[in-house]
Amino acid sequence: MGHRKYLPRYHPYRLQKKNFDGKQEHGKPPQPLSGEAIYFKLKEMFFSSGKKCGKNNNEGGNDYWKRRSEFFELPYWKNLHVRHCLDVMHIEKNVCMNIVGTLLDLPGKSKDGMNSRLDLLEMNIRPELAPMVTELDALQEDIVMTLCNLEKYFPPSFFTIMVHLVREVKLCGLVYLRWMYPFERYMKVLKSFVRNRNRPERCIAEAQVCEEAVHFCSNFLSGLDEIGLGSLNSREEKQTDRPLSAGTYDRPDMQELKQAYLHILQNTEEVHPYIEEHMNHLKIENPRRAKNEQWLQVEHNRSFGAWIRDKVMCELHEGKVVSNTIRWLAHGPNCGVMTYEGYMVNGCSYHTKSRDDHRIVQNSGIMLVATTMQVSSAKDKNPVIGDMSFYGIIEDIWEVSYNTFNTVLFKCKWVENKNGVRIDDLHFTLVDLSRIGHSSDFFIIATHGQQVFYVSDPVDPR
Structure with a gap:
């Protein structure tokens, strides 16, 4: 000892x-x-x-x-x-x-x-x-x-x-700069070159020369990749947002379509000046409720779609310059949408919950960090505006058409933040997927979400 x-x-x-x-x-x-x-x-x-x-x-x-x-x-x-x-x-x-x-x-x-x-x-x-x-x-x-x-x-x-x-x-210094792992891995590569066990050194030498020759020639051939890396087009396609399944045309409920339309308007940067103007308009028209932030937000969500359509029409009649994006957004989406079971967004594959139920992989988990109005109760007239994390499951994938462009939305079931989400002592996020909330806002723009993976808690089955 x-x-x-x-x-x-x-x-x-x-x-x-x-x-x-x-x-x-x-x-x-x-x-x-x-x-x-x-x-x-x-x-x-x-x-x-x-x-x-x-x-x-x-x-x-x-x-x-x-x-x-x-x-x-x-x-x-x-x-x-x-x-x-x-x-x-x-x-x-x-x-x-x-x-x-x-x-x-x-x-x-x-x-x-x-x-x-x-x-x-x-x-x-x-x-x-x-x-x-x-x-x-x-x-x-x-x-x-x-x-x-x-x-x-x-x-x-x-x-x-x-x-x-x-x-x-x-x-x-650092151990990983001088340990044996890289040498052992490369030895596996060299051993794979052996075709004739009676002449292993010659096999390795010939294969190594062949690899170097192919690598040398690839530098002088434009538009081609080395063996095993795939084509340039295939790598670019993986980063392109595109459907992963056949689409189905559907005419959804008008109330849900209005909810999706409002979400697109509120999350389009070109529309933000109109949102501020509409909020000021509501305060001027309702001076007694100008300080009630909760009422203003509810009334804004209810009337903003019709207001921006009339506002853009007036600007066009007055000869003002209005971008094509604002014109089509103010006109509203088509009554029918294309629905998909899978969609590639930002290099990640997303699928609906119904498709995940028949597979061993999970691609329907979604998380969103959004700036929202936090209220303590229904009578709270001074809510706090701040960032909040929302967790949910993708129920459907919509492609909403505005004739000249399309917008992909995820229709989700969101977990209630008050009683359905908490952080334990080990800083794990615990989500009770049976507590569904936020029924007035099912949708998010697909590019705004982050993919998450849900695993059952062995201590608490909920």
């Missing part, structure tokens, strides 16, 4: 006795040796003879030092701060395999065996885990002899590796 001295000075593990070697640890970690000091120390301990150490040849003084690396002959080797590189990838693999094998008691993988229990007995810690006397008697003589030289035959502990790994990170 003795590795607790590398922990911070007031770490609780330093004062624990039972879980370690029965003693408290108050020592300080040793100062790291310089490259030159390590070089001469190793040379004195193990490399004085300059010969390899085998099973019957121990001139070097230690059985687990077999040979001296040629790197020690480099003139600058003693000046390096880090003369080794611990491979994080294999450390992760081995540690994970040992932990899982021990927890699941996998045959041949568990580290909780007789040797481990005897190690605890030798170190005089955790006596409750010591093997029974009858089990000790059954051990063979060679195992008992091995226990007398544990320090000689056992490799450094995992804790020592972690101490050196932390020091290596501080000296060399």
Whole structure:
């Protein structure tokens, strides 16, 4: 043991006795040796003879030092701060395999065996885990002899590796810039080049030359891509808003169509000056209710569609310049709409809830962050205007036509914010999809929404 001295000075593990070697640890970690000091120390301990150490040849003084690396002959080797590189990838693999094998008691993988229990007995810690006397008697003589030289035959502990790994990170920087993952992945690519197992090197060399030639030629051929990347047109199509299913012509309820029309008007930037003018008009016409924001908003939603149509007609008669977008918006949408079960918007695939019910994927979740009027009760005359997040499910996808352009809308069922949405202690957003609200505003413009994924809470089925 003795590795607790590398922990911070007031770490609780330093004062624990039972879980370690029965003693408290108050020592300080040793100062790291310089490259030159390590070089001469190793040379004195193990490399004085300059010969390899085998099973019957121990001139070097230690059985687990077999040979001296040629790197020690480099003139600058003693000046390096880090003369080794611990491979994080294999450390992760081995540690994970040992932990899982021990927890699941996998045959041949568990580290909780007789040797481990005897190690605890030798170190005089955790006596409750010591093997029974009858089990000790059954051990063979060679195992008992091995226990007398544990320090000689056992490799450094995992804790020592972690101490050196932390020091290596501080000296060399980020681990992911020098670990083995990129090399292992590229080895898989090279292995896939092998077609003749009798000549693997030749297969790899020929395939590599072919790859480089294709890459070189692709730089001089316009309009073409390398193999595996797909065509330019296919990548551009993925970013284009388009239907993902066949459309169906439908004549919806007029009340819903008016609601969709109002939402398009309120979320079109060119219409904002008309919205401000209409609000001022309502305040002048109703001076007693000019300070009642809730009444003004309700009356604006009810009368704005007819008001903007009359307003634009007057401007046209007076000879004022009106954009085509405003003219067609003021005229109103066609009575029929095209409905779809799927639509590509901003590179994301959206589907209706009825289509998702027959598939294993989920593309009907929607979320919207909108500036809205927040009221505390029906009698609240001074509501607060602020941003709010709304969560819902897409019920239908409409393409509303204004003759010269179309607008895609999502018809959604929105969850009530007051009782249907909350944030738990772990900062997860909990949404009760059975609490439906906001029945006066089902629609959002498709490009304004964000796709979300709903997963059932194992603690609360709601």
